[in-house]
Amino acid sequence: MDEHAFVLERQHFRHLLAALQERGYQTIGPTVREGAIVYDVIESDTDLPVGWGDIQDEGSYQLMQRAEAALFGYTLSPQSWKRFLHPPDVRLWQAHRTDGTFSITPAADEIPRCAFIGVRACELHAIAILDRVFLDGAFVDPIYQRRRAHTFIVAVNCGQASGTCFCASMQTGPAVDSGFDLALTEVIDAERHYFVVNVGTEGGAEVLNALPHREASAEEIAAAAQIVAATAEQMGRSLETANLKATLYNRSEDPLWDEVAERCLTCGNCTLVCPTCFCTTVTDVTDLSGAVAERRRQWDSCFTMEFSYIHGGSVRYTPKARYRQWMTHKLASWIDQFGVSGCVGCGRCITWCPVGIDITDMARRLQTADQPLGEAR
Amino acid sequence: MLDPMLPEIFQITRVVKETYDTFTLEMRPSAQRHTFPFEAGQFNMLYVYGVGEIPISISGDPGHTERLTHTTRTVGTVTKAMQALRAGDTLGVRGPFGTAWPVDTARTHDVVLVAGGIGLAPLRPALYQILNRRDEYGKIVLLYGTRSPEDILFRKELEQWRARFDLEIHVTVDYAGDVWHGNVGVVTRLIPKAPFDPAHTVAMICGPEVMMRFAAAELLKRGLSADCIYVSMERNMKCAVGFCGHCQFGPVFVCRDGPVFPFARVQPWINRWEI
Ligand SMILES: Cc1cc2nc3c(=O)[nH]c(=O)nc-3n(C[C@H](O)[C@H](O)[C@H](O)COP(=O)(O)OP(=O)(O)OC[C@H]3O[C@@H](n4cnc5c(N)ncnc54)[C@H](O)[C@@H]3O)c2cc1C
Numbered sequence: 047m048d049e050h051a052f053v054l055e056r057q058h059f060r061h062l063l064a065a066l067q068e069r070g071y072q073t074i075g076p077t078v079r080e081g082a083i084v085y086d087v088i089e090s091d092t093d094l095p096v097g098w099g100d101i102q103d104e105g106s107y108q109l110m111q112r113a114e115a116a117l118f119g120y121t122l123s124p125q126s127w128k129r130f131l132h133p134p135d136v137r138l139w140q141a142h143r144t145d146g147t148f149s150i151t152p153a154a155d156e157i158p159r160c161a162f163i164g165v166r167a168c169e170l171h172a173i174a175i176l177d178r179v180f181l182d183g184a185f186v187d188p189i190y191q192r193r194r195a196h197t198f199i200v201a202v203n204c205g206q207a208s209g210t211c212f213c214a215s216m217q218t219g220p221a222v223d224s225g226f227d228l229a230l231t232e233v234i235d236a237e238r239h240y241f242v243v244n245v246g247t248e249g250g251a252e253v254l255n256a257l258p259h260r261e262a263s264a265e266e267i268a269a270a271a272q273i274v275a276a277t278a279e280q281m282g283r284s285l286e287t288a289n290l291k292a293t294l295y296n297r298s299e300d301p302l303w304d305e306v307a308e309r310c311l312t313c314g315n316c317t318l319v320c321p322t323c324f325c326t327t328v329t330d331v332t333d334l335s336g337a338v339a340e341r342r343r344q345w346d347s348c349f350t351m352e353f354s355y356i357h358g359g360s361v362r363y364t365p366k367a368r369y370r371q372w373m374t375h376k377l378a379s380w381i382d383q384f385g386v387s388g389c390v391g392c393g394r395c396i397t398w399c400p401v402g403i404d405i406t407d408m409a410r411r412l413q414t415a416d417q418p419l420g421e422a423r
Numbered sequence: 424m425l426d427p428m429l430p431e432i433f434q435i436t437r438v439v440k441e442t443y444d445t446f447t448l449e450m451r452p453s454a455q456r457h458t459f460p461f462e463a464g465q466f467n468m469l470y471v472y473g474v475g476e477i478p479i480s481i482s483g484d485p486g487h488t489e490r491l492t493h494t495t496r497t498v499g500t501v502t503k504a505m506q507a508l509r510a511g512d513t514l515g516v517r518g519p520f521g522t523a524w525p526v527d528t529a530r531t532h533d534v535v536l537v538a539g540g541i542g543l544a545p546l547r548p549a550l551y552q553i554l555n556r557r558d559e560y561g562k563i564v565l566l567y568g569t570r571s572p573e574d575i576l577f578r579k580e581l582e583q584w585r586a587r588f589d590l591e592i593h594v595t596v597d598y599a600g601d602v603w604h605g606n607v608g609v610v611t612r613l614i615p616k617a618p619f620d621p622a623h624t625v626a627m628i629c630g631p632e633v634m635m636r637f638a639a640a641e642l643l644k645r646g647l648s649a650d651c652i653y654v655s656m657e658r659n660m661k662c663a664v665g666f667c668g669h670c671q672f673g674p675v676f677v678c679r680d681g682p683v684f685p686f687a688r689v690q691p692w693i694n695r696w697e698i
């Protein structure tokens with residue numbers, strides 16, 4: 047953690063939201079809704095999940111009331127920031143038919159400037175991964191690019207890991223290291239409730255300067271560092287990444303895939319909650335008169351049959367092939383495609399799998415399987 | 424290309440009925456661009472107004488950039504709607520996308536083209552280029568397999584090419600009618616006897632995946648190295664620019680890293696189930 051840090055007192059936190067709002071940002075952060083913490087527009091600090099924590103394990107998620115009134119005492123929302131940068135449903139363009147031909151107009155949607163409040167370390171890494179997918183290749187996705195360019199990020203270090211977290215294994219957390227404008231660590235002790243603030247960008251410094259703050263003392267910095275270090279010791283799960291790519295490639299014919307296919311419902315929950323799963327499909331529709339057509343882009347999942355359909359049938363027609371595709375993509379082929387793993391160890395796919403399939407457990411079983419390496423037939 | 428997801432409007436100038444289910448569209452490039460440069464083996468995303476968008480390889484001569492040519496077999500929703508289009512109608516076009524046949528690397532070598540069914544269309548641009556610079560290549564062999572004599576594409580051109588002495592063409596059909604006197608059986612059976620020097624040959628294969636697998640196996644058996652064999656892979660495609668994830672084949676995106684691959688690149692995956 048940066049030696050140079052600042053302190054924002056809890057009672058001044060609302061000024062942070064106000065300062066961002068004054069600068070034209072829509073402030074989006076965690077809030078409690080229907081028994082879960084979701085990311086949505088928040089107006090003030092009272093919208094935050096004050097005093098709430100979460101208990102997560104395979105196939106289970108529960109909110110719980112905490113002893114202290116922490117603003118960020120929960121670990122992770124089922125949603126990720128992906129929905130704001132890479133929306134679940136967007137219009138790509140509209141076409142208008144005139145005189146036997148047609149013309150195409152790009153979608154000119156108003157894009158709000160968003161400030162994300164409470165972005166976790168794993169989520170920052172997930173955003174960096176989406177950057178690689180949509181910005182760093184031969185083609186740039188203008189939809190993602192415009193949203194991303196307008197984003198202000200207030201990261202928050204994790205004070206507590208959940209039962210399904212394994213960011214420490216993936217080297218994506220729990221300490222926030224880069225990719226933020228401001229990074230906070232929430233410290234609550236017997237007398238005080240404050241945030242240790244690190245500045246990541248000039249924009250971040252400008253906002254901080256508009257708030258009541260002061261230089262952090264060495265003790266305060268140490269207290270914040272201690273919190274993150276303790277979180278690293280609490281990881282509910284772990285994953286051995288050494289040689290994992292080779293294991294997945296070599297064991298593509300392993301009987302374990304049959305076993306998981308008996309449990310997997312191919313519901314696609316895991317792809318939906320995963321902060322890096324980016325796959326989409328498109329739908330082409332026309333209005334009733336046929337004068338206006340449009341193409342929409344929607345989140346898709348490799349767990350559907352249609353996903354791999356080519357004339358004559360789906361390439362991955364069995365659930366085991368689809369589960370294998372997903373897991374192999376996340377942990378192996380992603381590295382070939384984008385130079386990093388597609389998994390940041392957030393644990394959402396484990397928590398939100400209705401039958402509790404655990405990607406870390408699957409990896410471990412493949413790694414320890416004792417049959418000879420599966421040869422390509 | 425500013426927005427890679429935005430089609431341009433091209434007007435159809437000519438429709439050629441190739442067979443009962445296959446047609447060729449010739450188009451004039453959009454007003455913005457006038458010409459449409461591309462490399463043999465590349466494809467476009469073609470959008471039929473209100474119906475949908477599909478990947479189709481370019482089947483014309485890369486030397487003629489003033490028009491864009493696609494040959495399509497009608498199999499389902501979008502291709503059916505496309506078949507109904509006439510000269511004067513317009514299509515949305517995005518492209519060109521993807522990798523090319525190794526027409527340059529193949530110079531000084533013998534070249535074997537193995538086509539199955541509609542797979543002849545994506546290979547045709549490579550053949551045009553090679554024939555335009557015929558003296559730079561060794562022997563040229565085209566092996567073409569199709570379902571029945573009625574399914575043979577580009578008949579007139581095949582006749583013209585057959586009349587040349589510097590090009591060898593063998594056609595085979597799965598089901599012969601009464602009037603067919605040519606080869607019967609799968610195209611891969613033509614490979615063992617085809618005249619080329621395995622040590623100095625580049626092979627280009629396009630057709631159904633099983634056919635490409637067997638054709639590559641036969642070529643490997645004849646002593647070609649997996650680096651000298653090229654295949655054009657097919658997968659579901661929604662974006663063609665690496666965003667939608669649909670075209671993944673093991674570690675590659677077919678749209679971005681393909682569709683044309685050296686066989687060595689896909690060999691580890693092509694024999695596994697449901698990749
Ligand atoms: C790189 C590439 C080049 C191709 N070149 C040609 C060509 O030159 N000529 C030709 O006739 N065909 C070609 N195809 C196949 C062609 O794209 C399909 O036949 C076409 O998508 C079928 O669409 P449909 O709506 O008529 O069929 P349906 O069966 O109704 O398909 C519904 C949808 O599934 C998807 N789909 C179905 N089949 C395929 C497929 N084989 N490949 C990719 N997506 C598919 C499409 O999104 C399609 O709209 C090519 C495919 C690829 C990937």
Ligand code: SF4
Nearest residue numbers: 320389390392393395
């Ligand atoms: S694969 Fe699972 S643990 Fe990894 S980033 Fe996606 S949801 Fe999180």
Ligand code: SF4
Nearest residue numbers: 310311313314316399
């Ligand atoms: S692994 Fe779990 S969440 Fe993912 S598709 Fe299968 S049942 Fe659904």
Ligand code: FES
Nearest residue numbers: 663667668670678
């Ligand atoms: S077609 Fe969308 S990623 Fe290849």
